[in-house]
Amino acid sequence: MSRTPFVAGNWKMNTSKTSALELAKATAKGVPAGVAVGIAPPFVFLDSVNQAIAGSPLLLGAQDVYFEKNGAYTGEISIEMLKELGVKFVLTGHSERRHILGDSPSLISKKAHAVYAAGLILVHCVGEKLEQRDSGQTFEVVQKQLEELGDSMQDPDRLVIAYEPVWAIGTGRNATDAQAQEVHQYIRESISKRWSKDFADRVRIQYGGSVKPENAKGLLSQMDVDGALVGGAALKADSFLAIAAAAK
Numbered sequence: 001m002s003r004t005p006f007v008a009g010n011w012k013m014n015t016s017k018t019s020a021l022e023l024a025k026a027t028a029k030g031v032p033a034g035v036a037v038g039i040a041p042p043f044v045f046l047d048s049v050n051q052a053i054a055g056s057p058l059l060l061g062a063q064d065v066y067f068e069k070n071g072a073y074t075g076e077i078s079i080e081m082l083k084e085l086g087v088k089f090v091l092t093g094h095s096e097r098r099h100i101l102g103d104s105p106s107l108i109s110k111k112a113h114a115v116y117a118a119g120l121i122l123v124h125c126v127g128e129k130l131e132q133r134d135s136g137q138t139f140e141v142v143q144k145q146l147e148e149l150g151d152s153m154q155d156p157d158r159l160v161i162a163y164e165p166v167w168a169i170g171t172g173r174n175a176t177d178a179q180a181q182e183v184h185q186y187i188r189e190s191i192s193k194r195w196s197k198d199f200a201d202r203v204r205i206q207y208g209g210s211v212k213p214e215n216a217k218g219l220l221s222q223m224d225v226d227g228a229l230v231g232g233a234a235l236k237a238d239s240f241l242a243i244a245a246a247a248k
């Protein structure tokens with residue numbers, strides 16, 4: 001089954017308006033054919049980045065969202081607001097949301113359902129902490145995080161799972177090719193059991209955690225690795241585009 005690889009850059013709380021626009025334009029210039037490539041800048045730069053990348057195949061994404069449509073939710077951003085700014089994909093369950101900013105599994109689940117229901121591409125992040133891996137709980141942790149999705153999402157092209165071991169995010173220590181493939185295969189089998197094999201064969205599963213141009217080819221050539229979610233290396237257009245090219 002051939003799946004179009006998807007490489008997304010998560011800029012986190014980085015860039016200024018000027019550097020965001022420069023980075024977006026430089027990234028938009030080099031999108032390789034045959035790979036879906038996206039960037040998720042900070043909320044406040046989405047509008048100007050959207051204008052800067054107009055006409056390019058680069059997909060605009062958001063790092064988070066709130067699940068309610070509108071109302072008294074100080075500081076939050078709705079999906080309709082994101083759609084108005086050209087957002088095509090949204091991350092849910094990123095490890096920094098789970099472990100630093102306190103998003104609970106039930107909140108993450110509501111966010112994921114809202115993103116999917118709004119017709120956007122959902123990038124749902126899962127991954128174990130180091131102590132969970134060391135105590136043999138990786139599959140169990142990932143399984144619970146997959147359950148946040150329920151089983152009602154019917155379009156596999158709009159469901160993307162990002163497997164991001166917490167110990168690999170921003171640490172410079174990536175999973176080995178074999179470690180990534182093992183968990184990706186588990187995720188695909190889990191999706192196959194809950195939905196169907198056909199559905200699971202179409203869902204893209206990204207690897208995230210210290211992906212760099214030097215390790216991208218090995219990771220991205222694994223059978224069940226369909227792209228990458230990239231943090232640090234997405235802040236340099238040439239590094240990010242080299243990773244995207246490695247996904248072909």
Ligand code: PEP
Nearest residue numbers: 169170208209210231232
């Ligand atoms: C991420 O934030 O999703 C990520 C994978 O970060 P990094 O590439 O910096 O490890």
